[in-house]
Amino acid sequence: MRLREHPILHFRRGRELTIYFEGRPIKAYEGETIAMALHAAGIRVLNHSPNKNRPRGLFCAIGKCSSCLMVVNGIPNVRTCITLVEDGMRIERQKGRARLPIKAKPPEFREAKVVKADIVVIGGGPAGLMGAINASDAGARVVLLDENPMLGGQLVKQTHKFFGKREQFAGVRGVEIAKILEEEVRKRENVEVFLETSAVGIFHDGNEKLVLGVRKNRELIEFRGRAVIVATGAMERMIPFENNDLPGIYGAGAIQTLMNTYGVKPGERVLIVGAGNVGLILAYQLVQAGVEVRAIVEAMPKVGGYFVHAAKVKRLGVPILTGHTILRAEGKERVERAVVAQLDENWKPIPGTEKVFDVDVIALAVGLRPSIELLHQAGCQIRFIRELGGHVAVRDEWMETTVRGIFVAGDSAGIEEATTAMLEGKIAGIAATLRLGIAEEGWVKEIEGAQRDLEEFRSGPFGRHVAEGIRKLLEGVGNA
């Protein structure tokens, strides 16, 4: 179940070590997460739900959905998708709700280590990395935290080449962009990086913002700065259908994490739900990894993503069924079949059009929603803007929210693309530095340049939709 050969990627695996799943020794590699090692060993059921005791497996694989919680070395509720394996680790399936063992000692708040900077960046994806790089260049001391074990956000699993202009990395693969940005961050002495560190709250203390972080599930860290950039990305959407919690039904991003980041084969035969860019790109990546894609189903009457992405998979023989949806998944402890049907003009399944696909994985590529929890908790005004993917923070053209000193960038500001996330991150990083009185006025020109690039990028039929959402946000048209 591990990929050895790939047309684009080279998998460099760490030292071999042993973890114990319910007492059974399993081979794993240093640098991979628990859930990936288990999947490579064929273990898909990670816990049983509190209600109805249903088997559950991975869903998002980036620490956001809690579908992969397990008991690790006696500690429950561990997000195994972002927790790295350690030699000798004991891992058990979690059954329903779990309690912390009585002898476990959670850290005390007053013992928290304090880390100070001018700007705290939450999230190390394209927006956060560009925010940190530009804030640093404009003169700020920056601390950047991310709950994943590596920098790059979702770029680390994108094997396709990016669109846009060449100065915006067009023609370069996402995985390569992640490396370039990470290198840029690492070579800046005034940027400190904390990985495997989750931000759990943003608080205000006089002129300072306090970001409470938890490193490796056990260490409390208090990050203090005068400005915060929230670049927490997005969360994969789920759609309702019968048995949609069966292990083997994964968010598209989780499948990319499995096969492209960790070189673990997600399954043998896949049905993809959703023909937007994510679904189409995923289909191509699956074919590259040697996995059969039985079909892509799309409820809309047309392909929602770029036509060129559809043409790429179509000529490799992947069927695209527009005007179709998934009715149900079948299987006992894992996906064994998917049943799809054609939709009529009123989005109702047409009886007699059911098709059964023998698949062991169902990929949901049905859209994303911005991860705004921290912004919401911090008191930023939130509005529902459909074009931006749901609830988003109200912000100005410098990406500053309604709470002074809290900025937002990337998918957490509205679902779009890595290219625009990088531009927004650049704007937020420079704007925050200007607001603190650190950057010289000349940096305003850089913001204006990035704004022009965004405007140009969004001027086509795809971007116009987003531009319309941003216009509503700036004008306060959305529902409060």
Place this chain on the structure above:
Amino acid sequence: MPEIPAYLRRGYITPEELFSIIPKPREERLRQRPVAVPECPQEIPCAPCREVCPTNAISMPTPNDLPMVDYEKCIGCSLCVQICPGLAFFMVHYVKDKARITMPHELLPLPERGEEVVLLNRVGEPVGRGKVLTVVPREKTKGDTPIITVEVPIELAWEVRAVKVVRE
């Protein structure tokens, strides 16, 4: 609501649809030397082909405009095929009763020069067999994408857009 183009309903474009959007190169030009033909009918924010073209043969006033190739200016260098993030550029060259199609190939195994491969059309159906004439591996291209040139019967020049390597 505007009519949904058929190619968006199906996920592939027919030559007739394509050449209602961009002009088809003249037969005489197709016989001269390879010519780049983009199958990029939708306005998306993307410009590397225009930026990489050494003879400025690709016009695209803004990145959201369609690439239009001036077939007379095109020298058949294949840089656009190598760089295109959408893998939507192809080159076509008529030689006697054959056509040589240059296309990206980002799958394993990479065919070898001289190898006979299965020719696939735009929906992935096998439509014949053809010989691979050249292979430019990934590290030798400007766009990090391997490209191959395959010889096909001339009547399949506008059908074949992928190949499948079949080895015993």
